[in-house]
Amino acid sequence: MDTNPLFTLALGLARPWQVIRTAFDAQQGRLDLGIDFERGHTFACPSCTESACPVHDTVEKTWQHLDFFQHKAVLTARVPRISCPGCGVRQVAVPWARPGSGFTLLFEAYALELVRHMPVRAAAKILGVTDHRLWRMLKHHVHEALSRVDLAQVQDLGVDETSAKKGHDYITLFYDLQARRLVFVTPGKDSTTFLRFRQFLQAHGGDVRKIRHISMDLSAAFQKAAAETFPQAGVTFDHFHVTKLVQEALDQVRREQAKEHKAIKGMRWLFLRNASDLTEKQACLVGDVTERHYILGEAWKLKESFRELWRQPSLEMARSFLLEWIATAIAKNIPPMTKVAWTLWDHHMGILRWHISGVSNGVLEGLNSLIQAAKAKARGYRTHDNLITIAYLIVGKLNLPNYPCKMA
Numbered sequence: 001m002d003t004n005p006l007f008t009l010a011l012g013l014a015r016p017w018q019v020i021r022t023a024f025d026a027q028q029g030r031l032d033l034g035i036d037f038e039r040g041h042t043f044a045c046p047s048c049t050e051s052a053c054p055v056h057d058t059v060e061k062t063w064q065h066l067d068f069f070q071h072k073a074v075l076t077a078r079v080p081r082i083s084c085p086g087c088g089v090r091q092v093a094v095p096w097a098r099p100g101s102g103f104t105l106l107f108e109a110y111a112l113e114l115v116r117h118m119p120v121r122a123a124a125k126i127l128g129v130t131d132h133r134l135w136r137m138l139k140h141h142v143h144e145a146l147s148r149v150d151l152a153q154v155q156d157l158g159v160d161e162t163s164a165k166k167g168h169d170y171i172t173l174f175y176d177l178q179a180r181r182l183v184f185v186t187p188g189k190d191s192t193t194f195l196r197f198r199q200f201l202q203a204h205g206g207d208v209r210k211i212r213h214i215s216m217d218l219s220a221a222f223q224k225a226a227a228e229t230f231p232q233a234g235v236t237f238d239h240f241h242v243t244k245l246v247q248e249a250l251d252q253v254r255r256e257q258a259k260e261h262k263a264i265k266g267m268r269w270l271f272l273r274n275a276s277d278l279t280e281k282q283a284c285l286v287g288d289v290t291e292r293h294y295i296l297g298e299a300w301k302l303k304e305s306f307r308e309l310w311r312q313p314s315l316e317m318a319r320s321f322l323l324e325w326i327a328t329a330i331a332k333n334i335p336p337m338t339k340v341a342w343t344l345w346d347h348h349m350g351i352l353r354w355h356i357s358g359v360s361n362g363v364l365e366g367l368n369s370l371i372q373a374a375k376a377k378a379r380g381y382r383t384h385d386n387l388i389t390i391a392y393l394i395v396g397k398l399n400l401p402n403y404p405c406k407m408a
Contacts, residue, residue, distance in 0.1 A: 194225035
């Protein structure tokens with residue numbers, strides 16, 4: 001039985017391409033498919049509008065295809081170079097693979113889907129290729145997709161940093177808060193990251209003057225950079241980060257008190273939870289401890305009352321509430337709470353701006369957790385470039401190629 005027409009149909013090939021030979025090696029578990037074009041066929045020039053160029057010569061190339069059941073499948077074809085009257089000798093692009101790739105389009109589409117859900121090394125093992133080859137393919141598609149990104153509609157930014165490796169090694173991420181997507185990643189977390197983003201924004205149709213709000217933490221470097229690169233934008237200090245400062249101050253009080261009172265040890269997570277989230281038993285325990293330990297009790301009350309800032313119905317009421325909270329915290333004379341109160345005073349304009357802009361990095365925390373989860377599964381990435389590639393792939397909402405089932 002001649003199986004060549006069957007494989008031609010299965011691969012979705014159309015004239016002038018067809019499978020002319022098949023060879024299966026059971027010992028090596030490999031299926032080889034030979035593809036050729038019809039003798040005398042002419043091809044369109046890839047560089048101009050000439051549609052009927054004769055074949056000048058051919059070059060034999062191979063591509064790895066999706067496995068045939070559990071067996072490795074390899075395509076081999078004579079790729080023609082045509083002679084164009086205007087352009088000279090040019091190589092024709094084959095319909096089943098992109099130029100320069102050693103994989104078919106369907107193989108790459110499957111690989112892109114795999115690496116969204118598992119580490120590259122694990123995907124490479126499943127696909128039967130080295131992770132270096134897979135990384136090269138991934139970076140090609142991510143860079144291609146990034147070159148086509150349109151940032152003309154970006155107005156509200158969320159900026160955050162996340163660790164790339166152990167120690168003080170970070171990448172900074174810029175998100176479009178309205179589209180809930182990552183738009184730019186760069187190594188470091190200093191003021192130059194904003195300059196690099198502004199250049200990227202302008203290169204992709206974005207307008208610096210359109211940026212209305214920037215949500216970020218209280219980083220001095222970020223504040224300086226935002227003021228210099230987006231002077232017209234209002235900076236909103238992310239209320240999750242602000243609340244975290246108050247929680248950390250409470251935890252410092254708890255640690256200091258635990259040195260003198262052993263009963264407080266081991267209660268860290270209990271005190272960091274909101275009172276409304278405590279079970280009845282936990283609430284009784286916290287109430288008992290805070291009643292018996294005055295300083296910790298006052299710090300706990302300050303932490304709990306601070307949450308009301310975000311529930312104030314107007315900017316003026318929020319301003320009055322925050323200033324009163326700061327004054328109360330300073331009057332309590334509990335060093336960690338006093339310190340955070342002065343920090344909030346220094347940044348109160350950006351904190352209160354939340355009641356105007358309504359933007360926060362809440363969505364960023366969820367997206368960053370996806371990146372960190374991918375990093376944990378992969379047990380880290382060797383380079384910044386690898387981590388950045390994965391970040392774009394997972395939360396960048398890039399327009400990656402969606403190859404059809406047919407390769408014709």
